[in-house]
Amino acid sequence: MLGRPFLALGLLLCGLSGVEFIFAxxxxxxxxxxxxxxxxxxxxxxLIGVGLVSAFWSAAHDKHFDLRSGFILTALSWTVFPLMASFPFFFSDxxxxxTDAxxxxxxxxxxxxxxVLTDLDHLDPMLLLWRSxxxxxxxVGIILMAVLMMPFLRIGGMQLFQLESSARSETGLHTRPGAxxxxxAALYVALTLLCAACFSIAGMSAFDALNHSMSTLATGGYSTHDASLGYFNNAAIYWVAIIFMAAAALPFMMYLRAIKEGPRIIASDPQAPLFLLMLVGMWLIGAAFLNEGGDYFTTLTRVAVNVTSVITTTGFASEDYQLWGAGFIGFFFALTFFGGCAGSTSGAIKIYRLQLLGLYAGAHLRRLHSPSIVQATTYGGVKLDRETGLSVLAFLALFVGAFSVGAFALALTGLDFPTALSASATALCNVGPGLGAVIGPAGNFSTLPDLAKWILLGLMLLGRLxxxxxLVLFDPYFWR
Incomplete structure (x- = not known):
């Protein structure tokens, strides 16, 4: 059972070693x-990668890839890889x-x-590039996991996005995923290069454009400046960021289908139209409340760049939006939980789960007054079954539980409760900035206690996976 996952991990670390040699x-x-x-x-x-490949090379001939192998490979890839990739920070100046690395x-x-890094404007350019x-x-790893692994592992309703039955079965993968x-990967690279070119045209230097394009398409939010996008104070740059953050939060499989079948596919996608409509609606609502009689387009730009950044879980900021008033603090805290679409680079709950929750709630409401009603509930042309509903509800229940426990644990480390609450939310939803003077859009996580940082690390991994x-790895029955 362990051969294939450890062989894959060894190959992954060999690839990481090659990239680090290039950076050196x-x-x-x-x-x-x-x-x-x-x-x-x-x-x-x-050395570790070659050791794992040598020890488990015989597993390369094993064509069977079951559920346990899938869970183990997923957990190993997202824990061991980041640990090994942290040493360039640790051994740097x-x-x-x-802990910080x-x-x-x-x-x-x-x-x-x-x-946790400060004075980014004067940091070694290669370390800035390494972060990006x-x-x-x-x-790109998140996209591939969402397309190839999560439907196979049947997590949180992702089985709705399972590839054709000829490509994947209940017990294993029976397709050539290479194509x-x-x-x-080609689409991801193309969008990144296009984003970099647009940033450059809008006024960024080539180095800034490259770094910000990688952060934008990954909906990650790392910047080369302490002031993030606010450093540039440029409306054209803001709108480039808005467009590509939104693009990165849409399903990448939808793009591939649109390339082959035409752009009409976008309108028929069950997630994309609602996400875009909701995004624009949030811009207009925010701009309506923020507008103080000045230039409306400037106000809309200020709102749009920050709302899009939070709702797509990117984490860029053009300014400290907490200064807009208490209502906006609550507004941005609520947006933290939405996320983009399944099969994108964004995190959080994601739009399709909110759609499914609405469908199941509506169906239950109808059964209350008409117990004998016969109704077929579908999503994106797929009939919803009991297992999908339980999977989504279990995810949402566990999500709320993890958020609550995380906030309580962070409060026990000495953080004030608003900071603990927003830190738990931003880590679990993979957003980036929290709320408050310490970890808000104008703050930094460097002053948090080490224990709080390790709690946040666990929440980041929980949310991303x-x-x-x-959590399935902690179930004793998994190993029997």
Missing amino acids: ALDATVSDENWQGFLISAIMSG LDISL VFETISGVTTTGST VLQWIGG LIRDI ELFAL
């Missing part, structure tokens, strides 16, 4: 500041603890975007 060479050429840290990390990752890396790979690359890799992975993919 680039850093030695460009800045000559932290190339030793990248080199040490590359050697460590390479940043002089940060291992791991926090920065897992926040990046899970596309959360919370940071980690988010970018995490973003699908290639198409998604849709809760069950990680």
Whole structure:
């Protein structure tokens, strides 16, 4: 059972080692500041990766890939990989603890975007690029996990997005995923390059454009400046960010279908139209309350960039929106939980689960006054069954439980309750900034206690792996 997951992990670490070697060479050429840290990390990752590949190479001939292997591979990939990828920060001249190095890396790979680093404007460019690359890799990893793994693992209603039965069965994967992975990766790269070009045209430097494009498409939110997007104070840059953040929160499988079958597919997608309509509606509501008689377009831009950033779980900020008033603090806290579409890079609850919750609630309401009614509930042309409903409800119940326990645990570390509450929400939803003076859009996570950071790390991983993919490993029956 363990052979295939550990072999895949070994190959993943070998790939990480290769990327770190490239960064070591680039850093030695460009800045000559932290190339030793990248080199040490590359050697460590390479040795462990080669060791795992050598030990489990015989598993390469095992064609069976079952549910347990899927859960183990998912958990290993999202815990061991970030741990090994954190050493360039730890061995750098940043002089940060291992806790902070791991926090920065897992926040990046899970596309959360919370940071413990300060003075980003004067940081080694290669470390800034490493943060962006980690988010970018995490973003495409999230898409592939949502398309290939989560429906197979039947987590949180994701089985609705299962590929054709000829491609996947209940007990294993029986398809060549290479073509699908290639198409998604090509689309991801193309959108990233397009975003970088648009940022550059709008006024960013080439380095800033590259970093921000990777963070935008990953809906991660790492910036090269402490002031995030507010550093640029440029409406054109804001709207480029808005468009590509929204694009990254839409299903990537929808894009592939639209390329093959035409743009009409977008209108027929069960998630995308509602998400876009809700997004624009939030812009208009926010702008209506914020507008103080000045230029409406400027107000709309200020609202749109921050609302889109939070609702897509990206985490960029153009300003401290907490200064807009108490109503907006509650508004942005509520937006933290929405998220984008399934099969995108965004986190949080996601639109399709809210749609399913509405469908099941409506069906139950009708049964209350008409117990004998016969009704077929469908979503996206797929008939909803009892298992899907239980899966979604179990996810939502566990999500609320994890959020509540996380907030309580953070409060026990000494955080004030508003900070603990928003920190738990932003970590579990993979958004990035929280609320309050400490971790708000103008704040930073560096001053939090180490114990609080480890609690947040756990919440980030729980949210990114849709809760069950990680928690199932703690069930004794799983290992029998």
